Amino acid sequence: MTRHYNFCAGPAALPTPVLERAREELLDYQGRGLSVMEMSHRSPEFVAIAERAEADLRELLAIPDDYRVLFLQGGASLQFAMLPMNLLGSGGSANFLHTGIWAKKAIAEAEHLGYPVHVAASSESNGHVRVPRQEEIVLSADAAYLHYTANETIGGLAFDYVPQARRPDGSEVPLVCDMSSSILSGPIDVSRFGVIYAGAQKNVGPAGLTLVIVRDDLLGTAVPGTPTLFDYRALADAGSMVNTPPTFAWYLAGLVFQWLKHDIGGLEAMAAINAGKAGTLYSAIDASGFYSNPIAVPNRSSMNVPFVLADEQLNEAFLAEADRAGLLNLKGHRSVGGMRASLYNAVPAAGVDALVDFMSDFEHRRG
Amino acid sequence: MTRHYNFCAGPAALPTPVLERAREELLDYQGRGLSVMEMSHRSPEFVAIAERAEADLRELLAIPDDYRVLFLQGGASLQFAMLPMNLLGSGGSANFLHTGIWAKKAIAEAEHLGYPVHVAASSESNGHVRVPRQEEIVLSADAAYLHYTANETIGGLAFDYVPQARRPDGSEVPLVCDMSSSILSGPIDVSRFGVIYAGAQKNVGPAGLTLVIVRDDLLGTAVPGTPTLFDYRALADAGSMVNTPPTFAWYLAGLVFQWLKHDIGGLEAMAAINAGKAGTLYSAIDASGFYSNPIAVPNRSSMNVPFVLADEQLNEAFLAEADRAGLLNLKGHRSVGGMRASLYNAVPAAGVDALVDFMSDFEHRRG
Numbered sequence: 001m002t003r004h005y006n007f008c009a010g011p012a013a014l015p016t017p018v019l020e021r022a023r024e025e026l027l028d029y030q031g032r033g034l035s036v037m038e039m040s041h042r043s044p045e046f047v048a049i050a051e052r053a054e055a056d057l058r059e060l061l062a063i064p065d066d067y068r069v070l071f072l073q074g075g076a077s078l079q080f081a082m083l084p085m086n087l088l089g090s091g092g093s094a095n096f097l098h099t100g101i102w103a104k105k106a107i108a109e110a111e112h113l114g115y116p117v118h119v120a121a122s123s124e125s126n127g128h129v130r131v132p133r134q135e136e137i138v139l140s141a142d143a144a145y146l147h148y149t150a151n152e153t154i155g156g157l158a159f160d161y162v163p164q165a166r167r168p169d170g171s172e173v174p175l176v177c178d179m180s181s182s183i184l185s186g187p188i189d190v191s192r193f194g195v196i197y198a199g200a201q202k203n204v205g206p207a208g209l210t211l212v213i214v215r216d217d218l219l220g221t222a223v224p225g226t227p228t229l230f231d232y233r234a235l236a237d238a239g240s241m242v243n244t245p246p247t248f249a250w251y252l253a254g255l256v257f258q259w260l261k262h263d264i265g266g267l268e269a270m271a272a273i274n275a276g277k278a279g280t281l282y283s284a285i286d287a288s289g290f291y292s293n294p295i296a297v298p299n300r301s302s303m304n305v306p307f308v309l310a311d312e313q314l315n316e317a318f319l320a321e322a323d324r325a326g327l328l329n330l331k332g333h334r335s336v337g338g339m340r341a342s343l344y345n346a347v348p349a350a351g352v353d354a355l356v357d358f359m360s361d362f363e364h365r366r367g
Numbered sequence: 368m369t370r371h372y373n374f375c376a377g378p379a380a381l382p383t384p385v386l387e388r389a390r391e392e393l394l395d396y397q398g399r400g401l402s403v404m405e406m407s408h409r410s411p412e413f414v415a416i417a418e419r420a421e422a423d424l425r426e427l428l429a430i431p432d433d434y435r436v437l438f439l440q441g442g443a444s445l446q447f448a449m450l451p452m453n454l455l456g457s458g459g460s461a462n463f464l465h466t467g468i469w470a471k472k473a474i475a476e477a478e479h480l481g482y483p484v485h486v487a488a489s490s491e492s493n494g495h496v497r498v499p500r501q502e503e504i505v506l507s508a509d510a511a512y513l514h515y516t517a518n519e520t521i522g523g524l525a526f527d528y529v530p531q532a533r534r535p536d537g538s539e540v541p542l543v544c545d546m547s548s549s550i551l552s553g554p555i556d557v558s559r560f561g562v563i564y565a566g567a568q569k570n571v572g573p574a575g576l577t578l579v580i581v582r583d584d585l586l587g588t589a590v591p592g593t594p595t596l597f598d599y600r601a602l603a604d605a606g607s608m609v610n611t612p613p614t615f616a617w618y619l620a621g622l623v624f625q626w627l628k629h630d631i632g633g634l635e636a637m638a639a640i641n642a643g644k645a646g647t648l649y650s651a652i653d654a655s656g657f658y659s660n661p662i663a664v665p666n667r668s669s670m671n672v673p674f675v676l677a678d679e680q681l682n683e684a685f686l687a688e689a690d691r692a693g694l695l696n697l698k699g700h701r702s703v704g705g706m707r708a709s710l711y712n713a714v715p716a717a718g719v720d721a722l723v724d725f726m727s728d729f730e731h732r733r734g
Contacts, residue, residue: 004400008407011614019394019402026390027383033371033693035386037573037619040375040696073440073575074596077610081594114592201611206404208440208575208613225481227448229441243444244568246575246613247378252404326400329407 005351008329009153009304010181011201013346017263018255036251041244046251050239053254060260060267063190063213068236070212071250076102076180076199079210080109082230083147083176083195088115089221092144095173097163098122099131100152101335102178120146128155130296139167145174145194151182151301153202154333156293156340158182158301162192174218181303183211184260185345186271194218202303203345205253208246260345270345277343277352278302284356290367291359308338314366315339325358327351372718375696376520376671377548378568380713384630385622403618408611413618417606420621427627427634430557430580435603437579438617443469443547443566446577447476449597450514450543450562455482456588459511462540464530465489466498467519468702469545487513495522497663506534512541512561518549518668520569521700523660523707525549525668529559541585548670550578551627552712553638561585569670570712572620575613627712637712644710644719645669651723657734658726675705681733682706692725694718 006013029036032045039046054069063069072078083106084094093116096107100123110117118140121132139146146165151158165175174194183198190196195218200209212232219233228234234242264270282300285291285307293300293307309318318339322330332338341355373380396403399412406413421436430436439445450473451461460483463474467490477484485507488499506513513532518525532542541561550565557563562585567576579599586600595601601609631637649667652658652674660667660674676685685706689697699705708722 001395002398002400003394006401006405008401008405008410011405011407011611013405014402016394019404023390023393026393027370027386028368031369032695033369034373034375034695035381037386038373038375038378038380040378041574042701043375043696073442073445073613075440075610078440078594078596081596109595112592112595199611206613206615207408207611208616225479227445228476228479229445229448243442244378244566244574246440246573246616248573248615249575249613328399328401329410334409 004326004328005347005354006328007341007343007347007351007355009202009333009340009342010199011207012342012344014205014252015256015259015263015346018252018259021255022252037248039247041241041247046247049251049254053250053257056254056257056261057211060184060257061188061190061213066216067190067213068216068219070214070232070235071240071245071253072210072212072235073208073246075207075210076178076197077105077109079178079197079212080106081113082232084110084113084115085226085230086222086232087145087174087176087218089223090144092116092142093118093140095120095139095143095146097132097137097146097148098124099149099157100128100155102152102154102180103149106147106149106178116142118143123157127294128152128157129294129299131157131159131299134161134163137163139165139173141168143167143173145176147176147178149178151179151303153181153304154336156295156301156304156306157299158303160298162189174215184267184270185274185303187267200249200253202342205256206249209249209253273349274302274343274345277347277349278305280349280352280356281305281341281343284359288359288363290363303344304340304342306332306336306338306340310367317366318362321362322358325354327355327358371693371695372714372721373695374708374710374714374718374722376569376700376707376709377566378574379709379711381572381619382623382626382630382713385619385626388622389619404615406614408608408614413614416618416621420617420624423621423624423628424578427551427624428555428557428580433583434557434580435583435586437581437599437602438607438612438620439577439579439602440575440613442574442577443545443564444472444476446545446564446579447473448480449599451477451480451482452593452597453589453599454512454541454543454585456590457511459483459509460485460507462487462506462510462513464499464504464513464515465491466516466524467495467522469519469521469547470516473514473516473545483509485510490524494661495519495524496661496666498524498526498666501528501530504530506532506540508535510534510540512543514543514545516545518546518670520548520671521703523662523668523671523673524666525670527665529556541582551634551637552641552670554634567616567620569709572623573616576616576620640716641669641710641712644714644716645672647716647719647723648672648708648710651726655726655730657730670711671707671709673699673703673705673707677734684733685729688729689725692721694722694725
C-alpha cells in the first residue's frame with residue numbers, strides 16, 4: 001500500500017490515521033458484529049457516535065450553547081438555497097460580499113429563487129486578488145443578513161478579518177459565512193456569526209456531509225412553504241434526523257475531530273502547522289522567478305494556493321512529472337487553469353516540503 | 368472479527384464481500400496512492416467508478432435509454448418535496464395511493480408545500496393490511512402524476528401489481544414509485560414508470576445516497592423558482608454533479624451492483640433467493656400459534672416482515688435473547704411496536720434459517 005501526497009481541492013486528503021481506524025472497524029464496529037454503515041441511525045451505538053462527534057466539534061470550535069450544530073446532506077451549494085429560505089421569512093434582502101466564483105454561486109442561487117439581493121461589496125474590479133475592506137462594505141437598508149465566503153477555494157483568496165454586518169442605520173444583522181474550505185484550519189470566534197456552514201469534503205470528512213452551525217434565534221424564521229428538510233428549525237428539533245442522515249460520513253467526521261483533538265492537539269496547534277505549510281509554499285513561489293501567485297499578501301489563502309508557471313507550455317509536463325513523483329492533483333480549477341495546491345489539515349508538512357523540492361527541481365531543469 | 372446477522376430496516380446490512388473489497392481499497396485505490404474518498408469527483412478515476420456504477424445499474428434493471436439515472440443526496444424523504452416541484456410545473460394535482468406511514472409522509476410534504484393533492488385510493492380503512500385494488504383507484508381529472516409506495520418498510524405491506532395511472536377520461540399520467548425498500552430485490556419493468564426513486568440504505572449502499580430514475584420527458588417541467596439542486600433537468604444535464612456528489616457512497620453502490628451481477632447472478636436469481644427467505648419466515652410464523660403477521664397474504668412484503676408475539680410481555684426477552692444469539696435489530700418500528708425482520712438482499716438465507724430456529728426455540732421455552 002502506498003499513500004501519496006494529495007493536494008486535491010476537494011474531495012480532499014483525509015488523515016491517514018482516520019482511514020486506518022475506519023478500515024479496522026469497517027466490518028465489525030467495536031465487536032458489535034456489524035459496520036457503522038449497517039446500523040440504524042437511531043441505535044444506541046450510532047447515537048453515541050453522533051453525539052460524540054458533535055461534542056468534539058463543539059469543543060474544538062468552542063461553540064457557544066446558544067448555537068445548534070446540524071449534520072446535513074446536499075453540500076454547501078444546497079445552503080445557497082436553504083439560507084435565504086430560512087432567513088428571509090420576515091422579508092428583507094440577502095446581502096453578499098462578492099469575492100469570486102463561490103460567492104457568485106451563492107448570489108446566483110438567491111436570485112434564481114427570486115429573493116431580493118444586494119451586493120454590499122465586491123472585489124470584482126480588482127480581479128478578486130484583494131478582499132473588500134470593512135469601510136467598502138455598504139449593506140442595504142433592508143438587509144436581513146450578510147453572506148460572505150471566508151476562503152475562495154478556486155481563487156485562493158481569504159478574508160484576513162471578520163466583517164461587521166451593519167445596516168446604514170447602524171443596526172446589526174446576522175453574519176453568514178461559507179467556511180467550506182477553511183473550517184477547522186484554526187480557531188474562530190463563533191459568536192461573531194449567525195450561521196457558519198461548510199461542505200465536509202475539505203477539512204471535515206468525506207463528501208456527502210454538510211455542517212451548519214446556526215444561532216438559536218435564527219431557527220423558526222423560514223419562508224412559508226419551505227421544504228421540511230430545508231427548515232433549520234425542523235432539522236434542529238430532530239437532531240439532524242428528520243430522516244436518515246449520512247451515518248458513515250458523520251462517523252468519519254467524528255474520527256477527524258478526534259484526530260484534531262488528540263493527534264494534533266487542537267485548533268491552535270493546527271493553525272500553527274497550517275501557517276508553516278503555507279509559509280513554506282508561498283516563500284518558495286516568491287523566491288522564484290518561475291512561479292507566481294497573484295493574490296495580495298494579506299489575503300493569501302493558507303488552504304488553497306493557486307500558482308502559474310512563467311511558461312504555460314510547461315503545465316502538462318509539470319503535472320505529469322509531479323504525479324509520477326507522488327504529488328497528486330495539482331491541476332488548477334478548469335475555470336482558471338494553472339496549478340493549485342490545496343494544503344488542508346490532512347496534508348502533512350512533509351508533503352509541502354516534497355512539493356517545494358519538486359518545484360525547485362522542475363524550475364532548474366525546465367524553467 | 369465477527370459478522371452477526373443484521374435484520375435492521377435501514378441503514379441495513381451490506382454484503383460482506385462488498386465491505387471486504389472496500390476495506391482492501393480504503394487507503395489506496397488500485398495503487399493510486401489515495402482513497403476513493405480523497406479523489407476529485409471530476410478525476411478520471413472517479414468518473415470511471417461513477418460511470419461503471421450507472422452502467423451496471425442499467426444492466427441489472429434493464430433501464431431503457433430514454434431514462435436518466437441520478438445519484439443524489441437527501442434521502443427518499445427529500446424526493447417527497449422534489450417530486451411535486453419537478454412534476455407540477457404545468458399545473459394539476461399530485462395523486463397518491465395511501466398505504467401506510469411512508470405514503471402518508473409523501474402526501475404530507477406535497478401538502479406542506481401548498482400543492483393540490485388527491486388521494487386516489489387508500490388502505491386506511493382496512494388498517495393497511497391489503498393494498499387498494501386497481502378498480503378502487505380513482506384519479507382526479509387534473510392528476511399530473513400518481514405516486515405510490517411499492518413496499519411500506521414499516522407496515523410490511525407490498526404491492527403485488529403495478530398500478531395503472533389513468534385519469535377518469537382515460538388519459539395516462541406518469542406513475543411515480545418510492546422503491547426505497549424493494550429496489551433491486553428482483554426484476555422490474557422500468558418502462559411502466561415515470562419516476563422511480565429509492566434511498567440507498569436498504570438494498571443499494573450506505574445512507575446518504577438516493578437513486579432517481581426518471582424518464583426524459585419529465586425533465587425540464589419544474590415549477591419556476593425550484594432550487595437548482597432540486598431540478599431533475601439541471602441534475603441530469605450535469606451527470607448528478609452540479610456540485611460534489613457523495614462519492615464514497617456512489618462507489619459502494621457500484622460495488623453492490625457488481626456483487627449482484629457477479630456473486631448473485633442478477634436480479635432473477637436475487638428474487639428467487641429473496642422468495643426463499645421470505646417463504647421460510649412467513650411459513651414459520653404461520654405454522655406457529657405464538658407469532659403472527661397481520662398482512663393479507665398477497666401483499667406480504669418479502670423485504671420487511673413485521674410480527675408480534677402472542678404475549679407482548681415477552682418482547683424485551685425476545686429481543687435481548689436474539690441479540691445475544693447474534694440476531695440483531697429485530698425491534699419493530701417505534702410507531703407500531705412488536706418485531707420486524709428486514710430481509711434485504713444482503714441478509715443471507717442462513718440468517719433467516721438461524722432466525723427461524725431461534726424463534727422456534729424461544730416459543731418452546733417461553734411461549
